[in-house]
Amino acid sequence: MSTATLEAPSIPKTVYHVTDSGQGSAISIRDFNLFYGEAQALYNVNMEVQRGMVTSLIGPSGCGKSTLLRSLNRMNDLIDNLRIRGKVIVHDNDIYAPGVDVIALRKRMGMVFQKPNPFPKSIFENVIFPLRVEGISDKAMLEEACERALKGSALWNEVKDRLNESALGLSGGQQQRLCIARAIAAEPEILLMDEPCSALDPIATAKVEELIHELRGQFSIVIVTHSMQQAARVSDNTAFMYLGKLIEYGATDTVFTTPKDSRTEDYITGRFG
Ligand SMILES: Nc1ncnc2c1ncn2[C@@H]1O[C@H](COP(=O)(O)OP(=O)(O)OP(=O)(O)O)[C@@H](O)[C@H]1O
Numbered sequence: 491m492s493t494a495t496l497e498a499p500s501i502p503k504t505v506y507h508v509t510d511s512g513q514g515s516a517i518s519i520r521d522f523n524l525f526y527g528e529a530q531a532l533y534n535v536n537m538e539v540q541r542g543m544v545t546s547l548i549g550p551s552g553c554g555k556s557t558l559l560r561s562l563n564r565m566n567d568l569i570d571n572l573r574i575r576g577k578v579i580v581h582d583n584d585i586y587a588p589g590v591d592v593i594a595l596r597k598r599m600g601m602v603f604q605k606p607n608p609f610p611k612s613i614f615e616n617v618i619f620p621l622r623v624e625g626i627s628d629k630a631m632l633e634e635a636c637e638r639a640l641k642g643s644a645l646w647n648e649v650k651d652r653l654n655e656s657a658l659g660l661s662g663g664q665q666q667r668l669c670i671a672r673a674i675a676a677e678p679e680i681l682l683m684d685e686p687c688s689a690l691d692p693i694a695t696a697k698v699e700e701l702i703h704e705l706r707g708q709f710s711i712v713i714v715t716h717s718m719q720q721a722a723r724v725s726d727n728t729a730f731m732y733l734g735k736l737i738e739y740g741a742t743d744t745v746f747t748t749p750k751d752s753r754t755e756d757y758i759t760g761r762f763g
Pocket of ligand 1: 526531549550551552553554555556557558569716
């Protein structure tokens, strides 16, 4: 792993000092702008999400973190009067190009939301839901996928004897790890997490953070978090956003110890936000 300067000449104001995974980019965001009706929420964002690494999006409330995250798998498509300009490149293809299969795109990107959102079904059916959607019905294949995903989300030992019980009977922290199991069951390449610990207590948060650490390498993870401590603990790279702009995108250690932009410094030292 080396520290490389990734250039984005079209926005001189963003400071880049990103830790390069050596495996290239999982996602390239290029001159990306987003408008909710007349209101612009993202301004010329340029960012390379490094493959196999954990990337945190931080910044004060309303700065556009969730908007940017949801732009990566086109979750924003469902919003009326939304316009975008720019590109999001995954596997050399712009995901906003005409004719893109959005369902296929979302299969490559598992998503975990703020609040655990298990379906009112059994633990087993929750985990293998994405495979059912794909039309897989082979029992042995589903059981194997379920076990793999639950082991991957560090929940297997806690639920292996109650797979047919309702997922709603699990604790909040277990439900969130179940949602992570569901997100990884179809073996996506990228995991998008929108404040995955905001509804969890400190112990459950620690477990999810540990899990993120374990999933690193296997998946490219982008996580929105309000907690700077969490960003510092779990991520390789951190992107600081402010008023819809990407201000600084760099190696997490550097962002938190020696930020290069005064706005980043003001935020991480608690002067605003
Ligand atoms: N569906 C929407 N329609 C219109 N405006 C929206 C919508 N979603 C977000 N916005 C606006 O876009 C801006 C960015 O919001 P976003 O939720 O992305 O910020 P955030 O950094 O994730 O905030 P928070 O940390 O509070 O969750 C805000 O001004 C917000 O009001």
